[in-house]
Every structure is written in structure tokens, then in C-alpha cells.
Amino acid sequence: MSEPSRVRGRIQRAPENFLSDADIREVAAGRRDFLRKSFLAAGAAVAGGAGVARASEGDPNILNLPEHSKILGRPVAERAYGVPSQYEQGLRRRESPGLTRVQAASVSFAPLQGLFGIITPSGLHFERHHQGWHDIDPSKHRLMINGLVKNPKVFTMDELMRLPSVSRIHFIECGANTGMEWGNVAVPTVQYTHGMLSCSEFTGVPLSVLLEECGFDKKAGKFVLAEGADGSSMTRTIPMDRALDDVLVAWGQNGEMLRPENGYPLRLVVPGVQGVSWVKWLRRIEVGDQPWATKDEAIHYIDLMPDGLHRQYTSIQECKSVITTPSGGQLLLDKGFHNISGLAWSGRGKITRVDVSTDGGRNWRTARLETPVLSKALTRFNIDWVWDGSPAILQSRAIDETGYVQPGYGQLRQVRGTRSIYHNNAIQSWKLAESGEVSNVQIL
Numbered sequence: 001m002s003e004p005s006r007v008r009g010r011i012q013r014a015p016e017n018f019l020s021d022a023d024i025r026e027v028a029a030g031r032r033d034f035l036r037k038s039f040l041a042a043g044a045a046v047a048g049g050a051g052v053a054r055a056s057e058g059d060p061n062i063l064n065l066p067e068h069s070k071i072l073g074r075p076v077a078e079r080a081y082g083v084p085s086q087y088e089q090g091l092r093r094r095e096s097p098g099l100t101r102v103q104a105a106s107v108s109f110a111p112l113q114g115l116f117g118i119i120t121p122s123g124l125h126f127e128r129h130h131q132g133w134h135d136i137d138p139s140k141h142r143l144m145i146n147g148l149v150k151n152p153k154v155f156t157m158d159e160l161m162r163l164p165s166v167s168r169i170h171f172i173e174c175g176a177n178t179g180m181e182w183g184n185v186a187v188p189t190v191q192y193t194h195g196m197l198s199c200s201e202f203t204g205v206p207l208s209v210l211l212e213e214c215g216f217d218k219k220a221g222k223f224v225l226a227e228g229a230d231g232s233s234m235t236r237t238i239p240m241d242r243a244l245d246d247v248l249v250a251w252g253q254n255g256e257m258l259r260p261e262n263g264y265p266l267r268l269v270v271p272g273v274q275g276v277s278w279v280k281w282l283r284r285i286e287v288g289d290q291p292w293a294t295k296d297e298a299i300h301y302i303d304l305m306p307d308g309l310h311r312q313y314t315s316i317q318e319c320k321s322v323i324t325t326p327s328g329g330q331l332l333l334d335k336g337f338h339n340i341s342g343l344a345w346s347g348r349g350k351i352t353r354v355d356v357s358t359d360g361g362r363n364w365r366t367a368r369l370e371t372p373v374l375s376k377a378l379t380r381f382n383i384d385w386v387w388d389g390s391p392a393i394l395q396s397r398a399i400d401e402t403g404y405v406q407p408g409y410g411q412l413r414q415v416r417g418t419r420s421i422y423h424n425n426a427i428q429s430w431k432l433a434e435s436g437e438v439s440n441v442q443i444l
């Protein structure tokens with residue numbers, strides 16, 4: 001079946017206005033740079049007493065107290081709102097240069113290669129705006145519910161936030177995530193292949209509570225339309241059974257109010273469904289009896305099939321996974337023990353298993369799923385690996401509670417062709433060279 005010799009892709013780097021080699025190194029480093037330094041220092045120290053003495057000048061010597069152990073530190077509340085360490089500046093959202101013509105209608109990718117666990121820090125949550133973001137005054141923001149309802153209402157934020165709220169952890173993935181890779185390898189790092197993905201604890205009121213409150217028409221009301229308050233006329237149809245299931249009208253993200261870039265003060269949370277339906281700066285919900293087929297449902301966010309037809313309303317993000325470390329652009333320092341770590345998720349429920357291959361899909365081992373394993377949330381997996389120093393192809397394959405198995409590129413392309421943009425959930429392959437360098441490749 002798939003053998004390393006059948007690797008098709010090569011990194012296509014460096015055309016003008018794409019990423020430079022220096023960019024790629026910076027993106028890939030993230031926290032790995034820190035690991036690299038501490039690994040080298042520890043290596044020197046454990047090489048016996050002489051090792052400590054041999055540590056190069058400037059290396060921390062554990063026998064000497066550092067300056068900061070002898071003086072007063074900085075005062076509390078010097079930073080009324082905490083920020084990451086100065087040594088973590090490499091870990092940030094990034095735009096893919098040249099991806100879009102206007103920065104207000106663009107994407108910033110989350111640095112998956114440097115994150116731990118399953119929660120995305122709010123400041124690193126990916127952004128996708130069609131017409132830029134706004135920091136809207138919550139005292140002036142309103143949510144209207146109209147259409148097939150007995151009592152159309154306009155809610156203030158205060159009125160919404162008085163209602164009984166729930167908090168739930170869910171992933172959000174843009175339908176276009178991994179979209180650049182449909183034809184062949186296009187980008188070098190996991191930040192760009194999979195970084196339109198984040199996971200947060202969202203807090204809000206179930207949409208079902210608001211619909212009940214407004215007395216929606218239970219017979220004729222088959223769909224809702226969600227509308228945002230930005231200039232993009234972002235409107236999405238959501239079937240009523242889903243709207244009544246687990247959809248939230250949310251104001252909270254990871255214990256605080258939503259960030260402006262992510263929809264402050266109000267956004268829709270539609271678990272398991274592609275990001276475009278998670279309407280930000282939510283201002284209106286209309287109840288209707290048929291889908292609206294708006295521009296973002298009829299022209300965009302549709303799947304171009306091999307026969308030239310388009311599939312519409314394919315909203316669910318199917319089961320998918322990716323190894324985040326080691327991943328494209330990173331460097332393994334040496335052979336020996338390595339922890340292979342990654343993320344798995346499914347729009348249809350919980351992840352039940354993740355298998356990992358280090359030989360391009362010939363052999364698979366089952367990874368550990370770290371708790372919590374939640375429905376429609378990211379799941380962290382880890383597996384121990386001893387690298388013998390020879391070339392390897394690393395892959396992960398996730399299975400969800402419906403029994404769906406993440407497909408390989410060959411399987412996916414048979415059904416979907418190569419010219420689509422959305423809903424690419426193929427198995428990702430990272431090639432590890434003898435030098436320790438990791439690069440993006442595709443295996444059919």
C-alpha cells in the first residue's frame with residue numbers, strides 16, 4: 001500500500017511573497033527552541049561532575065545561585081493583565097503572506113506546534129475575518145430574534161447574561177483548514193497546514209432557551225439564520241434540530257469575555273460544525289421554513305466535486321488528526337526517545353482511538369488519549385517512540401465514536417478530487433530525514 005518511496009510531495013517554499021527559510025525556522029521553533037537549549041544544557045550537566053565544569057561559558061551552573069535568587073523580584077500587579085514571558089515571543093498567530101489581498105479579509109493561524117493540552121490560549125486563537133474585526137461596545141450591542149416567532153425580541157447584553165448559562169469545551173475549525181493542500185504539499189509547517197483550528201471553553205445561553213422564550217413556530221420553523229454585525233453580511237442557515245441541540249449564544253471564552261477578534265461581545269457556538277457558522281458579533285437570529293442559500297452558502301463554503309458539481313451545506317467537520325510535534329520545520333536533536341504528540345477531533349462526537357505510524361502507514365500503533373476526552377472537542381494524544389536515526393514518515397489516523405476512520409489522501413481524492421478548498425481531513429504525513437529535519441509530504 002503506501003510506502004515511503006511513494007512520497008509525492010516536496011516542500012514548495014520560497015516563491016516571492018511566500019515564506020522565507022528564516023520565517024519557516026521561526027514558525028517551527030516556537031517552544032522547541034527552548035527545549036533545544038535546555039536539552040543541551042541538561043546534557044552537559046548530566047555528563048558527570050566534569051560535565052558541569054565543561055558547560056560552556058554563559059550556561060547556567062546549578063551550583064551557583066543565579067542573580068534572581070538573591071534580589072527582590074518585581075511587584076505584584078505590575079502587569080494588571082498578565083502576558084507571556086519575554087522568552088515565548090516566537091509563539092504567535094501568523095498570517096500566510098500573499099494568501100489574501102486584503103489583511104482585513106484574511107486568516108491568522110494558531111501555532112499548534114507550540115501548544116500543550118487541548119485549550120488554545122485566547123490570544124493565540126486563530127482568526128478568520130471576511131471584513132475585519134471590531135471592538136464593539138457591549139452596552140450598545142443588541143441581539144434580535146425574529147421571523148417565525150410569536151414574540152420577536154431584542155435582547156441587551158445584560159438581559160442575555162442574566163439567563164442561566166452553561167460552559168462547554170469545543171473545537172472550532174474553519175472549513176478551509178488544510179485547504180491549501182488539496183492538490184499537493186503547499187505549506188511547510190503545522191501552523192499553516194492545520195492552524196485554522198482552536199479549542200476553548202465557551203460560556204453562554206443555549207440558543208434553544210432564547211427560541212423558546214420568543215415562542216418559535218414549532219411546526220413551520222425548520223431553520224434559523226444567524227447574522228453578524230460586521231460589514232461582511234455573514235449569514236448562515238442552521239437546521240432547527242441542530243439549533244435546539246447544543247448551539248450556544250456565547251459571550252465567554254476561557255473564563256473571560258470573548259476577545260474582540262473572536263466576536264466580542266457575542267458569537268454563535270455551533271459544536272462540530274465548520275467555523276463559518278460560528279457567526280461572530282452576532283446581532284440577529286431569524287426563524288424560517290427553508291434554507292436561505294446566502295452568498296456564504298451558495299458561492300463560498302461549498303465543495304467542488306470531481307464531476308464539476310458543487311456540494312452545498314456540508315457543514316460537519318469530519319474526524320481528523322495531526323501530529324503537532326515533531327512536525328514540519330522542526331529538528332530532532334538526536335536519535336533515541338521522542339514523545340510524538342498531536343491532536344484529534346471529530347464534529348460527530350468523541351475520539352475513540354488514534355493510531356500512529358512511523359513508517360508511512362505500513363505499521364500502526366495505538367496512541368494514548370489524554371483526558372479529558374470530550375465530544376466535539378480537541379483530544380490530545382501521545383505515544384512514546386525511540387528513533388533509530390533512519391528516515392521515517394510520521395502519520396496519525398483518528399477514529400471517532402461513530403466508527404468513522406480518517407481517510408488517506410488517496411481515499412479522499414477518489415471521492416473529492418483535488419480542486420476543492422473545504423473539508424480536507426486527510427491523514428497528514430511528516431517526513432523525518434536522517435539529519436533530524438522534519439518536512440511536509442503527502443502519501444497516497
Ligand code: MTE
Nearest residue numbers: 126127128129130174228234262275276280
Ligand atoms: N462571523 C462574522 N460576523 N464575520 C466573519 O467574517 N468568519 C467566520 C466565522 N464567523 C466570520 C464570522 C469564519 S469563516 C470562521 S472560520 C470563524 O468565524 C472564525 O472564528 P475565529 O475568528 O474566532 O477563529
